[in-house]
Amino acid sequence: MEAPLNTSKNKYSIIVPTYNERLNIALIVYLIFKHLRGVDFEIIVVDDGSPDGTQDIVKQLQKVYGEDRILLRARPSKLGLGTAYIHGLKHASGNFVVIMDADLSHHPKYLPSFIRKQSETDADIITGTRYVTGGGVHGWNLMRKLTSRGANVLAQTFLWPGVSDLTGSFRLYRKSVLEDIISCCVSKGYVFQMEMIVRASRKGYKIKEVPITFVDRVYGSSKLGGSEIVEYLKGLAYLLVTT
């Protein structure tokens, strides 16, 4: 067993944006509680008016785990990922904020390694990377892998970001740092994740990486098309001239 986490003075706010994730949100909440025993944390679910009853499930979970541990901060309609984080951040009471996807592609079992790495290095941001030893991806076809590698080589060649996985969104931020960089990020989709980390890197924040594995959407469908690639290239050009 690894040494217990020494996090007595820290509180972690885990922001999980959801849209139609009624089963996944229940599973992820269970797994977070399972893997973060003895850590002071809260889960902030930002639900964008899911029609499938995600919010009802969250209310049931509140009864099991307590309303002070699971916060439901819903919004009336689908308003996008970036604003979901800002919305969640307003209600966060921790000094650290974790951002993760609700679709179980980000497994909560990696949270202790994020927390440990942060306390060891005193970093401002810990970002999960799929592209180092110990990390990995499951469920991607050749086309998906090719696009991902191509996108990564382009970004590494032109942006020199200093991190190996730019579009991953499983990250731990010091709250003040997240508040600082989120306000100047305007991109959408996963370009938004890239913009956050590039801006943080340019501002001189200390960024460290931990390996994570990524199991692509167990339930639900994956999406990547030509328009995503165009958006990505636009995002890259935008970051080249603005950062």
Added chain:
Amino acid sequence: MKHIVKIMTLLMAISALWIGLLQTSILPRSYTWLLPVYFVVSLGCYGLLMVGVGLMQFPTCPQEALLLQQDVVEAKEYLKQRGVDVGSS
């Protein structure tokens, strides 16, 4: 400094070096004229090579999918006992 400026500066420095070579004719002119072509081609090759190597060494984790399935079963059981509706996806 904006990042594009850094890259432009780098390109300018390389161009200046190239023009210098053209002027002083240390190398035969016909070679020097072709240097930018070599540069672009090698940059392209580097990119393709990196994508190729990355693809070959792409880390995968099939065992993680199985572990996740076990976690899902465990979580469903626990939550069902506590009255959380996890029946349908």
